[in-house]
Each structure stands twice: as C-alpha cells, then as structure tokens.
Amino acid sequence: MADAGLLEIFLTATFYIGMFRFMVPITLSALGEIVAEKSGVVNIGLEGMIMLGGLASVFVGYFTANVWLALGAGIGVGAAVGALHAFIAIYLRGDQIVDGVGINLFAYGIGVIVLYLTWGTFANSPIIPLSARVPSIFGVSPFVPFTLVMCALVWYFLEKTTYGLRLRAVGENPEVAEAAGINVYRVRLAATIFGAVLSTLAGAFLGIDWLASYARDISAGRGFIALALVVFSKWNPLILIGGGLLFGFFYDFAISIRSGIVPDQLLGAIPYIATLVIVSGLVGRARPPKASGKPYKRE
Amino acid sequence: MTQQEAEAAKAVAKPSWIPWNSVAESGLAIIMGFLVGGGIIALAGFNPALFYRGLIEGAFGSPRALMDTISYMTPIMLTGLSFAIAARANLFNIGSEGQMYMGVLAAASIGAFVALPEGLHQMVILFVSFLLGGFIAALAGWLKIKRGVHEVVSTIMLNWIGFYLLTYLAIFVLFDPLRAYKTTTILPSATVPFVTSGTSLSYAVVIAIVVCIVCYFLLWRTTLGYNIRAVGLNPTSSEYGGIKVSRTMVTAMFISGGVAALAGALEIMGRFWYVDTEASYVRNLGFDGIAVALVGRNHPLGIIISSFFFAMLKTGGQAVQIYTSEAGRTGIPLEMSLAIQGVIIVFASIPSIIALVKKFTEGRKK
Numbered sequence: 001m002a003d004a005g006l007l008e009i010f011l012t013a014t015f016y017i018g019m020f021r022f023m024v025p026i027t028l029s030a031l032g033e034i035v036a037e038k039s040g041v042v043n044i045g046l047e048g049m050i051m052l053g054g055l056a057s058v059f060v061g062y063f064t065a066n067v068w069l070a071l072g073a074g075i076g077v078g079a080a081v082g083a084l085h086a087f088i089a090i091y092l093r094g095d096q097i098v099d100g101v102g103i104n105l106f107a108y109g110i111g112v113i114v115l116y117l118t119w120g121t122f123a124n125s126p127i128i129p130l131s132a133r134v135p136s137i138f139g140v141s142p143f144v145p146f147t148l149v150m151c152a153l154v155w156y157f158l159e160k161t162t163y164g165l166r167l168r169a170v171g172e173n174p175e176v177a178e179a180a181g182i183n184v185y186r187v188r189l190a191a192t193i194f195g196a197v198l199s200t201l202a203g204a205f206l207g208i209d210w211l212a213s214y215a216r217d218i219s220a221g222r223g224f225i226a227l228a229l230v231v232f233s234k235w236n237p238l239i240l241i242g243g244g245l246l247f248g249f250f251y252d253f254a255i256s257i258r259s260g261i262v263p264d265q266l267l268g269a270i271p272y273i274a275t276l277v278i279v280s281g282l283v284g285r286a287r288p289p290k291a292s293g294k295p296y297k298r299e
Numbered sequence: 300m301t302q303q304e305a306e307a308a309k310a311v312a313k314p315s316w317i318p319w320n321s322v323a324e325s326g327l328a329i330i331m332g333f334l335v336g337g338g339i340i341a342l343a344g345f346n347p348a349l350f351y352r353g354l355i356e357g358a359f360g361s362p363r364a365l366m367d368t369i370s371y372m373t374p375i376m377l378t379g380l381s382f383a384i385a386a387r388a389n390l391f392n393i394g395s396e397g398q399m400y401m402g403v404l405a406a407a408s409i410g411a412f413v414a415l416p417e418g419l420h421q422m423v424i425l426f427v428s429f430l431l432g433g434f435i436a437a438l439a440g441w442l443k444i445k446r447g448v449h450e451v452v453s454t455i456m457l458n459w460i461g462f463y464l465l466t467y468l469a470i471f472v473l474f475d476p477l478r479a480y481k482t483t484t485i486l487p488s489a490t491v492p493f494v495t496s497g498t499s500l501s502y503a504v505v506i507a508i509v510v511c512i513v514c515y516f517l518l519w520r521t522t523l524g525y526n527i528r529a530v531g532l533n534p535t536s537s538e539y540g541g542i543k544v545s546r547t548m549v550t551a552m553f554i555s556g557g558v559a560a561l562a563g564a565l566e567i568m569g570r571f572w573y574v575d576t577e578a579s580y581v582r583n584l585g586f587d588g589i590a591v592a593l594v595g596r597n598h599p600l601g602i603i604i605s606s607f608f609f610a611m612l613k614t615g616g617q618a619v620q621i622y623t624s625e626a627g628r629t630g631i632p633l634e635m636s637l638a639i640q641g642v643i644i645v646f647a648s649i650p651s652i653i654a655l656v657k658k659f660t661e662g663r664k665k
Contacts, residue, residue, distance in 0.1 A: 044451060048641075088649060097391055097451070098648035101589055106641025110339070112634035117343050122632070224455040231452060265467035272459040280446040280453070 009256045017139060018256065021210055023248030024143045025050065025202035025219075027240060029226035031151055032198030034235050038158060039191035040171040040184075041089050042293040044100025045081075046199045047223025048107030052077050053203025055111050058125055058214040059118070061132030067208065070132050074204030075197055082196025086189045093295035104223070112216050125214040134209040143205045148241060150198070155237040167191060171289035174296040184296055199223065221272070228275045235289065250274040321596040325647065328594065329608070332643035339638065345631055350619055357618020358611040363498055364618070370500040371610035372603075373507045373569065374399070374581075377562035378588025379606055380511055381555045383597035385450075387518060388551035389531035390440065394454025395559035396585025397461030398436050402428035402563030403581050404465050407473050407574050410485030410567065417488040421568065424489060428564035429557035435461065436556020440549040450552075458585070462578065469576040482573045491569035503569030508603060510558060515599040517554075527551045559585060583637075587613075590640045593647040612636045 009015050029046050036043050043049075056077040061070030081103065088094040112122060119125050134141060158164040169177040170187045178184050206218050225247060233240035254270040337347035358368045378395040385392035405428040415423060439453040473482040494500045518524035526547045529537045534544050566581055567574060574580050591609050595601035616636035624630030 084645075088645065092649045094649040096648075098593060099645055101393065102641045102644030102646075102648060104641070105586065105590070105644060106638050109634045109636070109638030109641055113339070113343065113632055113638060116632045116634075221455065221459055224452065227449075228452045228456070231449065263467055263471060265463045265470065269460050269463035272456045272463075276442075276448075276453060276456040276460070279456075280442045280448045 009253075013139075015252060015256055018252040019245065019248045020144045021141070021248075022251035023244040024141070024147050025205050026222050026226045026229055026247055027147050027151065027244030028143075028202040028205070029199045029223060030229035030233070030240055030244070031147075031154055031237055032195035033226060033230050034195075034233070034237060034240065035154060035158070035167070035198075036192050036195030037230065037292045038171045038235060038289055039167050039188045040174060040289060040291040040294065040296065041086065041188050041192045041195075042096045042100070043085060043192065043195060043199075044097050044227070045085060045103030045107075045223075046100075046226050047219050047221070048100075048104035049078060049081055049196055049199035050203040050206070050219040050223050051107040051111050052081055053200025054207035054214055054218045055107075055114060055203070056200070057204040058128055058207040059114065061128045061208045062125065065129040065131045067132050067134055070128075070208045071134075071201075071204055074200050074207070078197035078200030079193055081200070082193035083189075085196060086192035089192065089295070090185050090188045093297065096293055096295075108216075111214070111218070115214065115216060123216060127212045128208060132208060133212050134205075141205070141209050143209055147244075151237045151241050158237070168289070171291055174291050178298065184298070188296075199226075202226075225271070225275060228279050231288075232279055234287075246278070247271065247275065318596070321598075321601070325594045325596060325601075325605070328643050328646035331646045332639045335642045336635065336639035340631060340635065343631070345623055349623055350631055350635070353619035353622035354612070354615035356615075357622065358615035360618075364614060366494070366498040366500040368607070368610045368614045369504060370498065370570065371613050372606040373501075373504045374562040374566050374584045375587045375591045375609055375613075376504075376507045376511060376602055376606035377565070378559050378585045379591030379595060379602045380514055380588075380599055381559035381562070381585075382588050382592035383595070383599065383602060384514060384518070384527070384558065385436075385551055385555040386592065386597045387531045388527045388548055389534070390443075390548060390552060390555075391451050392436060392439070392454055392552060392555050393451055393586070393589065394436060394439055394457050394556070395562075395588050396583070397454065397458035398432035398556040398559035399563035399581065399585045400458075400461040400465045400578065401431035401435060401556075402560030402565075403567055403574055403578070404468065404563075405431055405560070406485065406489070406564040406567035407469070407482045410489035411473065411483040411573075414486065415488060420486070420488040421491065424564055424568065425561060428560040432560025432563075433553040433555075433557035436559070437549050437553040440552030444545045444548060465574075465578050466576060469574060469578065474576065475573065479576070481575050484573045485567065489568060490572060491565065493569075499570055501569030503565040506561075506565060510561060511599040511603050514554075514558070518599065523547075523550065559588070562588075587640070590644050590647075593644055609640070612639065 029050060033043055033046060053074045057070040057074035060073035061067065085099060085103065088099050089096045115121055115125060158168060166182050167187055170182060170184050174184045207214055229240060229243050229247060233243045250271045254267045257267065340347045340350050357364060359365050378399055381395045381398065382392055406424050409424045409427060435457050439450050439457060442448040442453050443450050469482050475481050475483045491501045491503045494502060518528060526542045529542055530544050530547045538544050562584060563581055571580050587609060591602055591606050594608065595605035613636060616633045620630040620633055622630065
C-alpha cells in the first residue's frame, strides 16, 4: 500500500495546493530578508516576526471579524518591530544577530501569554470568524499569486531600477554609497521595515488564511528555513521562487506520506535534513552582500 | 590602528578581573527587561509588584526554593558556556539545543541499558555525551568552512533533526515497557546523587561549575584558548600570525557542542533519571543558554553569576503562575519569563548602551 500511495500522492490536486501553501510563508519571509540583507541588515528574528504577524492578525480578526483590519494589524506589527530592529541595528549599531534572537524569544513568550490570557489555552486559539478569513479563489489563496508577483517585482526593483542599484550599493560598500550622496541609514531603515512586513505578512497568511487560528508553534522553524532559502537562492528573488517550491515540496511530501507505516518523527525531520543537504551540497559557495550584518558608522 | 582594533588587542592581551562596564551593561539590560515586562503585565491587567514579589518568593522564599533555584543553574550554565565558547571564536552557535539533546540521548540510553560499575558508568556517559554533542557542532563548523553555510542556518536545522532523532529513539527504542510516555529509568550507578533528599539539587551543579572554571583556564591560559579568541577577534590577522583558522573554528565548535551535551546528560543523571517521549523535560534549555551567555558577557565566570539570575526567573516564574491566580482567573503564565528574557537579549545586543546613556545625561547637563 505504501508505494501505491506514494505515487498516487503526486496525482492529486491537493498535493500541489499543499505545496504552494507551504511555499508561501517561507518565500515571503525570505524575499523580505533578501531585500534587508542586500541593504546590509541581517534579521535572524524572521521566526519571531512570523509569530507576531500571525498573532496580531488572528487577535484583531477574532474580535473585529474583519479581514482587512486583520491584515492591517499584521502589516502594522511588522512595521513596528521592523523599525525597532532597524533602530537598534542601524542607529545604535547593535549586534544584529543577538537582537534577532531576542525578538524570537520575546515573540514566542508573548504569543503564549496572549493565547493564555485571551482564550485560556496554551496551545491553539479558537477558529476566527469566516469574515476575518482571507477567501480562496478557485481553491487557491490570493497569497499565492501575491507571493509570485512580489518576487518578480522585487527582482525588477533590485536589478533594473536606480533605487535598487542604490540599495545594493549600500549593502556592498556603504562608505562609497555615502560618498555618492546616498543616505545609507535611510535606505537601510526602509529595507529593514519592508523585510519585516513581508515576514509578518507570512505570519498573517498562516493565521488568517491557512490555519484560521493562532498556535504557539505557528511558525515551526519557517523563519529559519527562510534564512536557509536566502542562501539557497543566492539573494536572487527569481531563483527564490524555485527554491520556495522545492522546499514546499519537501514539507508537503513529509506531511502527505503520513500513513502510520513510517514513524512521524522520521518524516518530521525530512524538511530539515533536506534543507541542510541542499544548502550545503547543491548550491556551492554563495557570496553574501559584502557589508551585510556589519554596522556602519558615518564619518 | 582604529579604536576598535585597539580595544580588540587589549582584550586579547589580558582579562580584567571585574569589567565594570560589562557589569553595568548587563545590569541595565536586566533592569530594562524587568521594566518592559512590568509594563506588559500591567497591560494584561495584573499587578507588576505582585508578579515580582511572587518571583522573589518563588525563587528564594524557602530553603527548598533556593535549592531548586541553584539546581536550575546547572543546565543553563553549561548551555550558556557552550554558546560563549563558540562566540569567543566569533561563531554563533544557536545549536546548543540540539547538542544538548545528544547528551540526553547518551544518558537515557547508556544509563539505562549498559551495566557498568558506579563511577565508571557516569564517566562513560559524560564522555560519550561530549563526543556526540561535539560531533554535531563540529559538523556545523565544518559546513561553514568547507561549504560556506552560515552556522545559524545549519545549527537550527541540526536542532530539529536532533529533536526528531531523540523523540524517535525515545518512543521506539528507549521507551519504558510499563509507562510508554517515558524512557526506561536509568540504573542507580548512572545517577548523580542529590545533595539532600526532597530537593532537585544534585552534585551536578558542582560538575557544571568545575567545567566553567576549566573552560576559563582553557580560554585564557592555553594556546588553544588564545587561538580561539584571536580568531574570533580577527581571523585575517590570525591567519597571518600562523594560526590555523579553520581548524581552530571546528575545535571551538566541538568543545562548545560537547559542553552543551553535558547539560542534557546531567539533567537526566541528576534530576529526572529518564526523559518523556516528547522531550518536554529538557526543551529550550539550549536556547535559555543564549541569554545566560549574553548577560554573562560570554565569560565563564560571568556565566556562573548570570545562570543564577536566570535560574531565579525560571523557578520564580513557575511559582508566579500559582501566586497570581485568583478565584476564576488564571495567573501570569510561565512564558512571561521567556518574554522578559527576550527583552533582556534585545537590550544586551546594544554594545554601546552605557556610552549612549552617558552621552544622553551629559547632553542634558549642558
């Protein structure tokens, strides 16, 4: 039964819908991180930002039953926490990685606290009202085309426009960029906030689209998978689409072949083993933006 | 030589006994963590004063509470030390969690299924733990050098892989035939004895402190330690200075992972004697270490002190949940401590925080 089931999986539409579902949050989050890193700011807090985006959108969606307000809450929390990270990383020249770890821990703690104090549970929030859910069009979430279009737009922006060139210059050599009259701090601020908003939107997708609720482990390592995706796609939004689909495939595959024959624990490890093998094996050495992760001090 | 390089050179040359600036920075981060935490508690409709009173009483209120607090120092001291050793080589090992699981695995398997005389039994477990944890950490270091994979990505993936490996083996191999929710209890010869009966405090804490002191000497009194710190401060000049940078990085990761594994092994040997099949007894001990190391300024002796502080948050946090609950209303969840830890880490990430405060106060005087 096992091998017959294995082949049948690939013939069902649900498998491919599932693949895109898994692809959306990691790709959105990774896309935002590409923009931020291209400008020179690393954000390890993607995981926490996904949680915060999911939490804010589910919370607002639950109480207002309005999908637009819920989405707005997701975007708003992204802008706020992105601005905080940018402020610490750019203006205070703090350690970007340490700050990101703090954001992750804080988001996890706050998520559980809100779950417990609002709904009296440690695990899952109740399902949000239908009117707060992002409606599917022909069974496909609007987040799927949104993600694909955003990847293309960001690629065009980075590679074909003057503003994109400036952003890359800031991430490669901030001193030269500053000398050429570019405001390094402001470019990095904008890029960091943009990146954070895409991550919280990824969280909103999980919260008010896919799951229609908040769970304490809602991001389940997706923020870190997104970090791996950034390296995998060599900071290129077009390669990212392929990478996102590949990772989505592994995730969906691990879930789909659950049949009780292979233990869940071994299947659960598949996406992570695949990530590690792909990132270390197939890619070869990728070169990050030169000044990424390094604080810049104006002369 | 820029100012930064001058400071770096000074840091390699000699350790200062009480670095007041670091103490002030850590202190400030902790205070800010508590202030923000207090704000969140007030927002949630609780009395922050009640929360902090509960925290103190829960952690120090009775001799037993104090002993529990000290016993909680053991695992986070070691995972903190693990993070710090890698950080000294400028490697960001957030894989202490997965490396810690390797120690749990070694203790739960060798402790329960291999019969050895007491003394030898514990030593074999600790030795194998160190090797296993060191191995998966060194793997991440090796991937960084050979394949350019950032250690944050690889160690996070290894954390999940380690978690699933541990729970898989716990459910299908190490399980207790009579109680399926846990692994087989380890043999008495594999345990670390309790200091007094009725508490969770075992002599494991002594082992942890000794490991910290050994690592202090390793980092500041040996060639290997000098190499690790030099590579961390400036890999390029280290290379020119004749240090094998790649080998030093992998070695630092190996020691870092080994120390994290000791944390997991000692939790099983000195506290639980088995692990539940979901590994919930030990989960997050590795991540807790990051905060401990940052507040302890990545210094083995600073980490001993900061682990006491975070152990207080942990025991106190558990007590607070009961303490703040009223009739019909739930108390502040244990996770509040995690959120506060997060805020403390965010503030600890700002290197010049003391200088900023000085600048601000001087600016106001003028």
